[in-house]
Amino acid sequence: MSIVQARNSVVAICPCEKCILNRIRDCELVHASESRKRLHWNILLQRVLIMTRSILYGLVVFSILLFAPPTDAGEVGVQVVFTDGEASIIRAYYDDQGAPQNGQGKNSQGKHSKGLPPGIAKNLQRGKPLPPGIAKQALPTGLIDLLPPAPKGYERVVLSGKVLLVDIATQVIQDVLEDVILG
Numbered sequence: 456m457s458i459v460q461a462r463n464s465v466v467a468i469c470p471c472e473k474c475i476l477n478r479i480r481d482c483e484l485v486h487a488s489e490s491r492k493r494l495h496w497n498i499l500l501q502r503v504l505i506m507t508r509s510i511l512y513g514l515v516v517f518s519i520l521l522f523a524p525p526t527d528a529g530e531v532g533v534q535v536v537f538t539d540g541e542a543s544i545i546r547a548y549y550d551d552q553g554a555p556q557n558g559q560g561k562n563s564q565g566k567h568s569k570g571l572p573p574g575i576a577k578n579l580q581r582g583k584p585l586p587p588g589i590a591k592q593a594l595p596t597g598l599i600d601l602l603p604p605a606p607k608g609y610e611r612v613v614l615s616g617k618v619l620l621v622d623i624a625t626q627v628i629q630d631v632l633e634d635v636i637l638g
Contacts, residue, residue, distance in 0.1 A: 535606050536630040537620055545618055548598045549635050571615045579617060585626045589614065 537545070570576065575586050585591065591612040594602075605611050605620070609629060612619050613636065620630040 534629070535609055535620065535622075537618075537632055541602055542632055544601050545598065545632055546635055548595075548601060552595070552597075576615055579614065579619065579628065579631065581628055581631055583628055585614075585619075585621060585628060591619075591621075594618070 571579075571589075575589070578586065591614045593599075594611050594613060599611075602611070608623055610621055610623050612621055616634070616636045618632040618635050619628050621628055
């Protein structure tokens with residue numbers, strides 16, 4: 456600590472050696488302006504740190520979202536179903552086209568097609584898996600062109616006069632349009 460003479464010729468004690476070395480008389484003014492500068496720099500530094508922290512948090516969240524494995528709609532609890540628009544397009548298509556024309560009630564091998572056994576037909580419901588080895592058919596290409604793409608990881612198939620929305624990985628039926636195909 457050193458003794459300096461202030462503006463009013465009053466002796467004051469200053470902890471700063473700078474005042475004595477530079478022979479500054481208005482020590483209080485110098486220290487006040489220096490503390491304002493320090494305060495200004497502290498505020499500026501705090502703002503920079505807050506902005507930097509915000510940017511880093513944003514980058515972390517962005518990278519987590521960017522590199523996270525894609526989720527199917529079923530994984531996050533969203534139920535995948537035919538929209539009203541899709542259902543009306545499918546119904547209108549089969550109303551206009553009629554039943555599929557593979558030989559007047561015959562299947563692709565030329566044999567008369569029978570319906571599914573009652574036990575299997577009863578299991579073609581939402582939430583149930585498709586029976587293994589069952590012969591499902593793809594939708595006609597004219598209908599596929601009219602419809603928007605199926606949700607990722609799902610396919611639309613025709614089976615026993617019903618149009619099904621099926622999870623490709625698990626073969627679980629997500630939605631059923633019944634009595635669409637008559638014939």
